[in-house]
Amino acid sequence: MSVEVERKFLCSDDTLKTLEEVGVCLGQRQFHDQYFDTPEFELTLRDLWLRKRKGCWELKCPTATLNGTENPKAEQCLAAALCTHYKEITSLPEIHQRVKEAVKDACEDIETETAPSEGDESWLSKMNLVCFAEYTTVRRSFTLGEEGVQIDLDQADFGYHVGEIEVLIPEGGDVRSAQEKIRNAAQKLGLTGNERVEGKMNVYLKRYHPEHYTKLLSAHVL
Numbered sequence: 001m002s003v004e005v006e007r008k009f010l011c012s013d014d015t016l017k018t019l020e021e022v023g024v025c026l027g028q029r030q031f032h033d034q035y036f037d038t039p040e041f042e043l044t045l046r047d048l049w050l051r052k053r054k055g056c057w058e059l060k061c062p063t064a065t066l067n068g069t070e071n072p073k074a075e076q077c078l079a080a081a082l083c084t085h086y087k088e089i090t091s092l093p094e095i096h097q098r099v100k101e102a103v104k105d106a107c108e109d110i111e112t113e114t115a116p117s118e119g120d121e122s123w124l125s126k127m128n129l130v131c132f133a134e135y136t137t138v139r140r141s142f143t144l145g146e147e148g149v150q151i152d153l154d155q156a157d158f159g160y161h162v163g164e165i166e167v168l169i170p171e172g173g174d175v176r177s178a179q180e181k182i183r184n185a186a187q188k189l190g191l192t193g194n195e196r197v198e199g200k201m202n203v204y205l206k207r208y209h210p211e212h213y214t215k216l217l218s219a220h221v222l
């Protein structure tokens with residue numbers, strides 16, 4: 001299972017120009033995401049993001065926080081503050097198990113529910129899961145030549161675009177070194193902002209489901 005360490009950024013015309021000059025374009029793809037949760041937001045309030053993308057189920061879960069260096073330098077603290085790290089689970093039995101554990105207080109009779117087979121979606125209604133967000137993204141991907149660093153420029157169909165610098169590491173891998181690679185890539189792109197940039201979901205929820213958004217803000221998930 002891999003852990004995705006990433007930093008989002010707002011891509012100005014200057015950044016795009018730099019990226020096109022120093023980066024290599026890996027191509028463009030389009031995907032439609034549907035995100036699911038219970039009406040009480042039991043998954044997202046636990047920072048669990050269940051989605052269906054291109055017909056496949058994925059669950060993004062937070063990873064354990066770092067013990068790391070005892071006295072991190074200021075730039076390491078900043079790099080960490082600007083980055084997120086999430087585990088991406090793609091095995092349907094494991095997704096089903098994790099979701100079942102998260103919603104079990106609300107659905108007492110799902111204890112004995114067995115793992116679904118591919119294509120069987122009856123587990124969604126049994127766990128009271130409904131789609132709360134869906135959007136299509138056009139993604140252009142680049143590499144800067146630095147090993148393992150990918151830059152994605154996302155254009156969502158609800159009118160928001162955002163960039164991501166991303167490094168994939170194995171679970172238990174070196175998050176600090178991934179953050180360092182991301183910091184170097186950000187420098188190459190001339191990114192100067194020290195603020196966390198909103199992802200597509202933040203903007204989507206704020207705009208279309210403000211009540212859900214407020215709950216996640218209060219719970220410090222977003």
Ligand code: V4E
Nearest residue numbers: 008049060084086196197198199200201202221222
């Ligand atoms: C993890 C998460 C959410 C799920 C969507 O994740 P995100 O990386 O924003 O979407 P996308 O389409 O780029 O997925 P990818 O293709 O990279 O796997 S929605 C909110 N979160 C948590 C979160 C957060 N708290 N802060 C920031 C800056 N991003 C995400």
